[in-house]
Amino acid sequence: MAKRNTYNQDESLRQRFNWHDYARLGHYLKPYAGQMLLVLGSILLGNVAVILGPYLMKVAIDQAIPNRDFHQLWLLGGIFLTSLLVAFGCFRYRIWSITKIGQDLLIDMRTDLFTNIQRLPFSYFDSRPHGKILIRVVNYINTLSDLLANGLVNLISDIISVIITLIFMFAINWKLTFDSLVLIPVLILWAYVIQKKQRVAFRELSNKQSNLNAYIHESIDGIKITQGFAQEENAIQAFDDVANDNRDSYMRAVKIQYALGPGVQNVSTITTALIYFIGIQQLGVVVSTGTLIAFIGYINNFWNPIINIGNFYNSLITATAYLERIFETMDEKSTVIDAPDAFDLPPIKGDVRFNDVSFRYDQDEPMILKHVLFHAKPGQTIALVGETGAGKSTIINLLSRFYNVSEGQVTIDNVDISQITLDSLRTQMGVMQQDTFIFSGTIMDNIRYGRLDATDDEVVQAAKVARADDFIRTLPDGYQTTVQERGGSMSAGQRQLIAFARVLLADPRILILDEATAAIDTKTEALLQEGLNELLKGRTSFIVAHRLSTIQRADQILVVDDGQIVEAGTHAELMAQRGQYYELYDSQYRMLQAT
Incomplete structure (x- = not known):
């Protein structure tokens, strides 16, 4: 038997994630390039509309109000209101479009992952709990969907916002702008220090999440055995162990993750205080009141997207742990291929x-x-x-x-x-494995799985040969009776008869x-043997x-x-x-x- 990883054993990562692998994500964005360009256009327009606000305020304070120019004041107010409406419309369009792109990306990536899993040999599934495979297709992909769409576009939006804000800041006062950027190297150093620890912590967390999912999946599959041997308390204790491991790993990971946000906030606050200090000293000499107020507004516009970029960087480091597992599964090669x-x-x-x-x-x-x-x-x-x-x-x-x-x-x-x-x-070939599997759906559909183009009459004939027809007709809806996953409502013998009919229908x-x-x-077996004798001929x-x-x-x-x-x-x-x-x-x- 192949070596098997268990629910309480962390999976080793055979290949470490390479930063160049992020380029693979571009493959999933490429089909949506046109939609992304429209979104970026709306982001650019919306950012310009928002950033106009402080500049309009500067003009109002330094010109319209001192000169009592009410016409200009009304004009500035009208432009400001229009900019707010434009910004709102662009924001609404961006949210709707990004949500749709994100869901489409999720389907594309999950389909590629699931498609590769379908082609993997038995040895892959023999060597690990199925819950550890399931979590990659569902939970890990869900974690990435927001990053691939909303996070990426917001990153571009924030970068555009920073660039536009810097242009306005340099146009107003280039000296104050340089003073605003003096602490940026400190922020970069802080991000560099924590990113490695964060990546390791979330890699460990992904292992613990995988273990927890594997145990839940295994315990549900074996619930009849657990209750049959009155082992519920032991099962609960085992669950507590893996759940506590997951909690402890999560707390260690988020402790590191949340270290970046306060760092950015502190740098932002210190920078704002520094500009107040410098600006007030120069007030009335080289800096007007409107300029200082506008500049403080632009500092907020500058640091808010910087904070968002920091959060995106945080999410990127966190997602790396999940991308490692997703790409590892996508890159898993089948040893049984043409x-x-x-x-x-x-x-x-x-x-x-x-x-x-x-x-x-x-x-x-x-x-x-x-x-x-x-x-x-x-x-x-x-x-x-x-x-x-x-x-x-x-x-x-x-x-x-x-x-x-x-x-x-x-x-x-x-x-x-x-x-x-x-x-x-x-x-x-017609193969009936020792472990009979019944899919959720009707009995008719389960038998027809052997040959999807079979008619209803052919399905019934196969069931008759397999001696399944008699018990099927006693069910409330006959062949249209819906059975649950693995055929839990049927006896083991009935499940085998249906599986046998499925093989017979394939006419192998x-x-x-x-x-x-x-x-x-023994009685059913004797009847089944009659049909088998006919089937085995030739x-x-x-x-x-x-x-x-x-x-x-x-x-x-x-x-x-x-x-x-x-x-x-x-x-x-x-x-x-x-x-x-x-x-x-x-x-x-x-x-x-x-x-």
């Missing part, structure tokens, strides 16, 4: 060969399968039996190419399956049944079974032990050998006799 020269597999006849196949999950782990060698002729039924963990399911997973073989070769109709496209391989050339009848009672089938009574008619039975095929033959031949198969069959027979 070869560069892969071709579509023609219609399968069903000749399957395992040629000296060995398999391990990781390079540094021991072999799970060792030199597996067998030949299944077209139309034959091959049964795989053996103790739990012997390697039976691994063999059929290699046939479906859910994993790549480590050594050797698997061929279908003398074609190496590593050289054909995955779609052309899997669309000609190669049929793989991994413990397909494990949860079906198809190559692989059946993994612990219940040996179900595979006595198999053309070939392979006994798997410790990753090797130790016996092979028909039921009669293996019984005559009196080897492992005989012992397995005899022990099951005696158990049935005892009951």
Whole structure:
């Protein structure tokens, strides 16, 4: 089994985030360049409208009021009111547009992430809790949506505002402007000091959030086991542990994060006091009253966007921890992919060969399968039996190419399956895994998942062959009955019958049944066997079974032990050998006799 990360184990980051990776975000903004330009235009117009205010006040104080020029005063008032209306309209347009762009960006990024996850091999999902995957698709993307759209555009807006404000400030009094900028280096140094600690702190927080999400996901999946063994208190204690770790990491992270804001505020306050001090000293000499009042207004206009830029920088550092995980998942490469020269597999006849196949999950782990060698002729039924963990399911997973073989070769109709496209391989196979999964939706839709273009009559016919039709018709809405995720309202046997009908509907050339009848009672199994006998005709089938009574008619039975095929033959031949198969069959027979 592949090494698995657990809910209480922090995930190591294989590749550190590179600042150049922020350029990747431009890929998601590019389709919205036209909309962004309109937004930037409205920002520019709105900023000019807002910044006019202090200048109009200066003119009013220094000219219109002293000269008692009421006409000019009314004109200035009208311009000021108009500027407020323009600023309001631009602000409203910006908020609406940015919200829409942000949601579109969120969909694009989440779709890319989810698409890559769909292509990853089983080994990726075997090696980590599913809750840790889920949090990246949902929570981490949500955290970034505001940064990618609203935060970025506001950053540009604030930069434009700072530039325009500086232009007005230099035009009014260039000496006071330089005095206003004297503490900027102090602010830059402060931001540099805390940014590294903040990034590390939020990377740790992302790990703890991932652990918490993984435990919640796991505990919900296992709630029946928890309640069945009366382990609620232990589950609550485990939750408290991961929740407290998350809280402690959050408090450490925000303690560092919030250090930047007060620093900017203090620099802003000191700068304003400095300008008051210098301006009052020069009042009436080189600085007029209107100039000083206007300049103080512009200082506020200057430092407010600086504070916003500082907050954006804060958010950027915080988001880095989430971007690291998102890009790590996006960059995760599937080890099971089409070869560069892969071709579509023609219609399968069903000749399957395992040629000296060995398999391990990781390079540094021991072999799970060792030199597996067998030949299944077209139309034959091959049964795989053996103790739990012997390697039976691994063999059929290699046939479906859910994993790549480590050594050797698997061929279908003398074609190496590593050289054909995955779609052309899997669309000609019907696989029913040991862990039956039922999707939320109607029973009709669940069965039709095997072949989406199937008619209702074909769905019903598949259910009849699988002996699922009888119990389906007893449900309140029959085939239109809605079932919940994993089919929680149905018995394990009913779920398996529906899953079996789904496989039958696909009409595969190669049929793989991994413990397909494990949860079906003996009476239902006997009925199902009738349909199976018809279905298996002309198809190559692989059946993994612990219940040996179900595979006595198999053309070939392979006994798997410790990753090797130790016996092979028909039921009669293996019984005559009196080897492992005989012992397995005899022990099951005696158990049935005892009951």
